[in-house]
Amino acid sequence: MVSRQSALDRSEIQDGLVTLLGAERVGLDPGELRELSADRYRKYATVHGIYEPPVPAAVVRPQSAGEVAAVLRFASEHLVNVVPRTGGTGTEGGLETIVEDTIVIDGSRLDRILEVDPIDMQVTAQCGVRLQGLEDLLRAQGFTTGHSPQSKPLAQLGGLVATRSIGQFSTLYGGIEDMVVGLEAVFPDGTITRIKNVPRRAAGPDIRHVVIGNEGALCFITEVTLKIFPYYPDNSRYFGFLLDDFSVAIDGLRQLVTAGYRPSVCRAYSPPDARQHFGDLAQGKNVVILVAEGPAPLAEATGTAIEGIFSPISAARLGAGVVADWLDNLNWGQDKIDAEKATMLREHHLGYTTEVSIGWKNAAELYGAVIGRIRREFPRSGDLTLLGAHSSHSYQTGTNLYFVYDYSIATEPRDEMREYHVPLNAIIVEEALRLGGSMVHHHGIGKYRAPWTEEEHGSAYYLLRGLKEQFDPSGIMNAGTIFPAEGFTDPYPDADKTGRCGGVI
Ligand SMILES: Cc1cc2nc3c(=O)[nH]c(=O)nc-3n(C[C@H](O)[C@H](O)[C@H](O)COP(=O)(O)OP(=O)(O)OC[C@H]3O[C@@H](n4cnc5c(N)ncnc54)[C@H](O)[C@@H]3O)c2cc1C
Numbered sequence: 017m018v019s020r021q022s023a024l025d026r027s028e029i030q031d032g033l034v035t036l037l038g039a040e041r042v043g044l045d046p047g048e049l050r051e052l053s054a055d056r057y058r059k060y061a062t063v064h065g066i067y068e069p070p071v072p073a074a075v076v077r078p079q080s081a082g083e084v085a086a087v088l089r090f091a092s093e094h095l096v097n098v099v100p101r102t103g104g105t106g107t108e109g110g111l112e113t114i115v116e117d118t119i120v121i122d123g124s125r126l127d128r129i130l131e132v133d134p135i136d137m138q139v140t141a142q143c144g145v146r147l148q149g150l151e152d153l154l155r156a157q158g159f160t161t162g163h164s165p166q167s168k169p170l171a172q173l174g175g176l177v178a179t180r181s182i183g184q185f186s187t188l189y190g191g192i193e194d195m196v197v198g199l200e201a202v203f204p205d206g207t208i209t210r211i212k213n214v215p216r217r218a219a220g221p222d223i224r225h226v227v228i229g230n231e232g233a234l235c236f237i238t239e240v241t242l243k244i245f246p247y248y249p250d251n252s253r254y255f256g257f258l259l260d261d262f263s264v265a266i267d268g269l270r271q272l273v274t275a276g277y278r279p280s281v282c283r284a285y286s287p288p289d290a291r292q293h294f295g296d297l298a299q300g301k302n303v304v305i306l307v308a309e310g311p312a313p314l315a316e317a318t319g320t321a322i323e324g325i326f327s328p329i330s331a332a333r334l335g336a337g338v339v340a341d342w343l344d345n346l347n348w349g350q351d352k353i354d355a356e357k358a359t360m361l362r363e364h365h366l367g368y369t370t371e372v373s374i375g376w377k378n379a380a381e382l383y384g385a386v387i388g389r390i391r392r393e394f395p396r397s398g399d400l401t402l403l404g405a406h407s408s409h410s411y412q413t414g415t416n417l418y419f420v421y422d423y424s425i426a427t428e429p430r431d432e433m434r435e436y437h438v439p440l441n442a443i444i445v446e447e448a449l450r451l452g453g454s455m456v457h458h459h460g461i462g463k464y465r466a467p468w469t470e471e472e473h474g475s476a477y478y479l480l481r482g483l484k485e486q487f488d489p490s491g492i493m494n495a496g497t498i499f500p501a502e503g504f505t506d507p508y509p510d511a512d513k514t515g516r517c518g519g520v521i
Contacts, residue, residue: 022095026117029073029096033119036086043075043122052120055104055111057433057464060366063357064429072099073117077125081200081208081238084121088236089206091119091492098204099494100232102143102172106179107369108462110231114496123174126238129153138197138213140241143174160247162189162280169349174237179460180229184346185280186409187273188309189245191458193228200239201227204488213241226483231460232494234487251315252280253308254343256334257326258301262286263380265302266407266415268325270376272306273410277321281307281343282410286383289404289420293342297334304330305339367402367422368437370444374453375414379407382417385447390421394439399423409457416457419444441465466500 024032033042043049053069054062061068073096078084091098097115102123104111113120126142129150133139139161141150147161148169154160164183165171171181177199182191189195198213211224227235259265265284273282283305285293290303304326308318360366374382383405391397402422407415427435445455445468455472456465470477484491484499495501 022117024094024096024117026073029094029117029119032090032094033074033076033087036090037076037078037083041077041079041083041125043077046071049073049075049120052101052111052122053113055106055109055462057107057109057437057462058112059357060360060425060432061429063360066430068430069112069114070116070118072113072120075120075122077122079125081202084123084202084236084238085206085208087119087121088202088204088492092204092206092490095490095492097495098232098236098492100174100178100236102174102178103146103167103170103176105167105171106175106460106462108456108459109464110179110460110462110494110497112463112496114463114501121236123236123238124172126174127172130239132157132159132244134159134244136213137244138241139244140213140239141173142239143172143177143237145173147171147173147176154244155247158247159244161195161242162245163192163195163242164347166347168347170353173240173242177228177237177240178231180458182409182458184343184408185307185309187282187411188278188280191409193225195242196224196228197241197243199224199227199237199241201235201237203235204490204492208238209235210239226487229460231462231497233498234483234493246311248310248312248315251309251312252340253315253319254336254339255304255306255308255319255322255326256336256339257304257306257330258299258332258334259284259304259330260301262302262383264329265304266376266379266383268304268329269407269410269415271325272321274376274412275321277318279306279318279322280309281305283406283408285406286404288402289406292402292404292420292422294334294338297338299332301331303334305334305342307339307343364425365401365422366425366432367420368440369418369420370441371416371418371457371459372444372448372453372455373409373414373416373457374448374451378451378453379415379417382447382451382453385451386417386419386444389443389447390440393443396423396426396436399426399436414453417448418457438464461498463496463501466496466498469498469500 049072050067097118099113100121124144127144128142130140162185164185165181198211200210202208285303290298306322308315400423405417405419409416421440425432448455455468
């Protein structure tokens with residue numbers, strides 16, 4: 017926990033917010049505020065009713081950029097910590113309120129789709145629009161954003177942009193950073209900034225990237241303009257291959273992508289990970305999934321290249337129908353989240369993930385290094401019920417590895433993160449950095465990879481740190497997120513001074 021900096025006490029903060037926005041836009045219910053103090057990272061403790069971060073002073077639900085500006089000005093003037101939020105699906109502690117008497121700004125009432133422009137091929141919507149709703153509207157008109165993260169039913173545009181999210185069709189459409197044309201954001205001093213919509217410009221550095229990925233640590237995103245593309249569902253072709261060797265599977269993806277082909281879905285699963293998705297159909301092998309889509313001749317050419325590379329190196333195939341059904345059921349809405357909670361309570365068992373990126377040269381070595389270290393060094397490896405990885409987003413220069421680890425919990429709920437998730441996550445992060453990769457591919461740094469932010473950026477940390485000093489000089493924006501907060505040691509009671517779990521691994 018970080019001590020409160022503000023001179024105002026809790027009730028003065030609450031009264032001030034009610035005066036600014038009116039009582040209807042300010043939530044003070046203690047149960048709701050406790051729910052808002054944590055994100056999915058604490059899922060096991062949360063299902064057991066343990067809420068360890070300080071409970072926020074209030075949640076505000078602004079309905080205009082001007083109201084966001086008023087709240088941020090108030091917070092700046094009185095040094096009150098602020099945590100932005102939209103869909104609440106963040107996984108890395110970015111929503112946790114580690115400072116006492118924090119204000120949560122919930123953007124989900126900024127939920128209007130403002131304009132679909134079929135000539136300049138872009139859509140403008142407010143930060144609280146759910147991606148699923150936006151996609152449903154666009155597809156009905158023959159368009160798509162091309163963005164399809166697994167959390168699409170719940171995640172909203174503000175959070176999707178703030179975390180540099182990425183979706184299942186990324187190899188064709190890119191990550192959110194490739195999709196944002198322009199946006200509106202509010203900074204802590206109340207400045208409302210609109211970065212205009214142009215196809216490209218050479219007017220200095222690309223300032224969109226100050227906002228995209230800021231995780232609520234620099235500003236509050238209120239409006240986003242995204243590219244749109246024609247939607248061609250009838251042209252999609254689905255491919256599934258079974259391979260004996262994970263490194264051969266990864267190399268097949270490399271050959272395909274570096275040759276210039278852009279399958280929308282482009283994935284390779286190691287055998288344990290493949291089993292959880294495809295059961296016995298995976299036959300204990302690695303599974304490669306590819307989808308060719310777009311205008312018919314392009315989808316056809318991509319399909320031909322896929323066959324040319326993967327048919328000779330695969331041992332067997334998955335039917336196109338199996339792949340299409342699997343993809344249709346991949347996304348997570350509230351129903352799956354509720355079912356996961358019930359299972360955790362009943363079976364004391366859960367799964368986590370850590371996603372990193374790496375150049376093609378070192379991808380197979382990273383996989384082996386992580387699995388080897390976990391098997392050798394993780395003291396509770398006997399409790400692991402799944403340990404594997406997949407590559408799900410590929411680029412000209414490399415790919416991501418999304419490590420998955422499930423375990424049965426033999427400790428008190430409160431100790432689960434420290435005993436299991438923290439040491440496993442640390443091994444993956446350390447190995448990615450050691451081999452020259454990035455410690456985080458798409459979930460954001462949040463609060464729990466912040467101990468490694470400086471090492472991640474090296475000499476470029478100068479630039480990142482400068483952004484925080486320039487735009488949030490009072491340090492009111494989401495303390496502890498991206499930038500480590502002084503005095504923040506929870507939930508690593510055994511951590512050394514860098515925040516790492518040195519005593520455990
Ligand atoms: C089941 C599941 C599947 C997932 N699958 C994917 C996936 O495929 N790809 C992927 O990239 N991620 C995935 N995620 C992670 C998560 O969905 C993404 O990070 C998503 O972008 C978060 O959006 P949100 O609206 O829920 O944001 P929130 O959870 O509300 O917030 C996330 C972060 O963004 C900040 N933030 C939120 N709104 C704003 C705003 N308006 N202005 C400034 N900062 C803001 C918050 O402070 C926080 O740090 C998944 C999560 C779950 C639970």
